[in-house]
Amino acid sequence: MDTALSVEGLRVWRGRSEIVRSIDLTIPSGQVVALLGANGAGKTTLIEGLLGHLPTKAEKFELFGKDVRGAKPWDMVRGGFVVVPQDRYLFTDMSVAENLAVAARRAGRRQDRSFELEELYDLFPRLSERQGQYAGTLSGGERSMLAIARGLALQPRVLVLDEPSLGLAPIVIDLIMSTIKRIAQSGLPILLVEQNVNQTLAMSSWGYVLESGEITASNDSDSLLGSDVILSGYLAVDVESAEGGS
Numbered sequence: 001m002d003t004a005l006s007v008e009g010l011r012v013w014r015g016r017s018e019i020v021r022s023i024d025l026t027i028p029s030g031q032v033v034a035l036l037g038a039n040g041a042g043k044t045t046l047i048e049g050l051l052g053h054l055p056t057k058a059e060k061f062e063l064f065g066k067d068v069r070g071a072k073p074w075d076m077v078r079g080g081f082v083v084v085p086q087d088r089y090l091f092t093d094m095s096v097a098e099n100l101a102v103a104a105r106r107a108g109r110r111q112d113r114s115f116e117l118e119e120l121y122d123l124f125p126r127l128s129e130r131q132g133q134y135a136g137t138l139s140g141g142e143r144s145m146l147a148i149a150r151g152l153a154l155q156p157r158v159l160v161l162d163e164p165s166l167g168l169a170p171i172v173i174d175l176i177m178s179t180i181k182r183i184a185q186s187g188l189p190i191l192l193v194e195q196n197v198n199q200t201l202a203m204s205s206w207g208y209v210l211e212s213g214e215i216t217a218s219n220d221s222d223s224l225l226g227s228d229v230i231l232s233g234y235l236a237v238d239v240e241s242a243e244g245g246s
């Protein structure tokens with residue numbers, strides 16, 4: 001099986017504090033992998049470490065088989081590792097179309113382009129309707145959609161989504177999750193970082209649970225969904241629907 005990302009013994013620091021430790025994590029090609037954890041578990045720190053924004057050490061850190069230990073964020077993006085951050089970081093005084101155009105220009109004339117603008121607007125019709133609107137005036141859901149579309153415009157070979165459903169209404173969450181499912185069907189490997197346990201495990205093949213900076217459970221998503229670690233309550237956000245299977 002091809003592997004998009006493979007990490008062993010990863011440690012990530014913020015200043016002098018080692019926030020994330022002993023991380024072994026694999027994203028197989030063409031699969032959605034879930035990273036679950038409560039507030040403050042270290043999910044964003046782990047992602048920023050993978051992207052090269054924070055100091056790290058690792059026994060192994062490979063992107064499509066290439067050693068990327070010590071790589072800078074832009075090297076990671078050029079290698080196809082694209083993160084859609086929790087804070088979105090949109091260009092708020094630019095339009096939807098301009099936000100996408102900036103990312104598309106950055107991706108340049110890559111031979112392996114797989115997401116053209118038309119397809120992005122097809123995935124997110126709401127953005128198509130709002131092409132001329134300033135990103136700063138979009139709703140929370142539309143911002144999340146634009147952040148994902150902009151990530152895709154960078155032509156990722158592996159996509160990391162940091163809590164794309166954060167702070168959104170259930171109906172908007174459903175829309176975003178179903179669009180992520182469509183994106184995954186294109187074969188793009190995805191690391192989906194969420195607190196939304198039920199929906200995330202339903203669309204992923206494998207899940208990791210992060211607690212206090214360490215992975216405390218790792219299993220195929222079906223097994224994880226019914227396991228004590230999920231149902232015990234510390235990830236209690238979604239337990240009722242997880243039990244009901246709805």
Ligand SMILES: Nc1ncnc2c1ncn2[C@@H]1O[C@H](COP(=O)(O)OP(=O)(O)OP(=O)(O)O)[C@@H](O)[C@H]1O
Binds near residue numbers: 019038039042044
């Ligand atoms: N800039 C920072 N400086 C120091 N410590 C930080 C900083 N940002 C986060 N932390 C600490 O690192 C730990 C992990 O935070 P992180 O944001 O990675 O967690 P998270 O799982 O992404 O949580 P959330 O879902 O709330 O964003 C927390 O204890 C947090 O207080």
